[in-house]
Amino acid sequence: MDDLVGKLTWDAFQHEWTQNIAVVSMVLGGIAVAALLTYLKRWKWLWNEWLTSVDPKRIGIMYMIVIILMFTKGFADALLMRMQQATAVGDSLGLLSAEHFQEIFSAHGTTMIFFVGMGVVFGLANLIVPLQIGARDVAYPFLNALGFWLFAVAGTLSLISLGVGRFSTAGWLAYPPLSSIEYSPGEGGR
Numbered sequence: 001m002d003d004l005v006g007k008l009t010w011d012a013f014q015h016e017w018t019q020n021i022a023v024v025s026m027v028l029g030g031i032a033v034a035a036l037l038t039y040l041k042r043w044k045w046l047w048n049e050w051l052t053s054v055d056p057k058r059i060g061i062m063y064m065i066v067i068i069l070m071f072t073k074g075f076a077d078a079l080l081m082r083m084q085q086a087t088a089v090g091d092s093l094g095l096l097s098a099e100h101f102q103e104i105f106s107a108h109g110t111t112m113i114f115f116v117g118m119g120v121v122f123g124l125a126n127l128i129v130p131l132q133i134g135a136r137d138v139a140y141p142f143l144n145a146l147g148f149w150l151f152a153v154a155g156t157l158s159l160i161s162l163g164v165g166r167f168s169t170a171g172w173l174a175y176p177p178l179s180s181i182e183y184s185p186g187e188g189g190r
């Protein structure tokens with residue numbers, strides 16, 4: 001079993017209640033979308049028209065959808081940071097533990113820069129550049145679609161880290177020694 005799961009233990013699934021609410025709402029949201037697609041019999045349409053499309057207009061729109069989802073997540077992180085700062089006064093330690101605050105801080109920066117800021121640039125480029133130069137598509141349509149899907153999967157992996165394991169506590173820049181693996185999480189980095 002150890003060979004299969006490596007360092008993965010039940011500990012990786014234990015989180016604070018604030019995070020559990022986020023995980024449960026994310027899973028329920030995913031189930032609701034899947035149920036809606038099944039109810040409307042839209043899976044085939046989704047696969048043929050969108051998921052396998054290399055059309056830059058469609059890829060641009062898919063970027064925008066991923067960006068809106070990731071911005072919502074980054075915004076929730078920002079609200080939690082501000083709530084912590086508002087409630088950790090006097091003797092109160094606030095809503096979150098110190099380590100969880102650092103995770104949220106890092107997740108906010110990483111999400112906003114890599115999955116919102118950069119996504120806006122790629123998405124707008126897909127929507128606008130072919131129109132500007134009067135071309136029917138970008139130079140390498142499949143590579144462009146692959147780029148989008150790597151972006152979307154990377155965003156999804158960062159969301160999965162809400163439920164499995166922990167996020168980095170080293171900030172979005174991940175400077176060593178904060179990001180060094182020699183630090184244990186309790187010491188402020190990993």
Ligand code: HEM
Binds near residue numbers: 110173
């Ligand atoms: C939606 C409204 C937003 C709010 C309320 C917000 C709030 C915050 C707060 C409270 C911090 C921690 C600052 C500190 O304690 O020094 C922070 C950090 C940061 N924010 Fe935002 N933010 C927002 C949007 C954005 C956007 C749109 C971006 C980028 C596209 C962004 C990028 C960052 C980055 C890169 C950091 C530093 C994270 C790190 O050092 O790891 N934020 N934000």
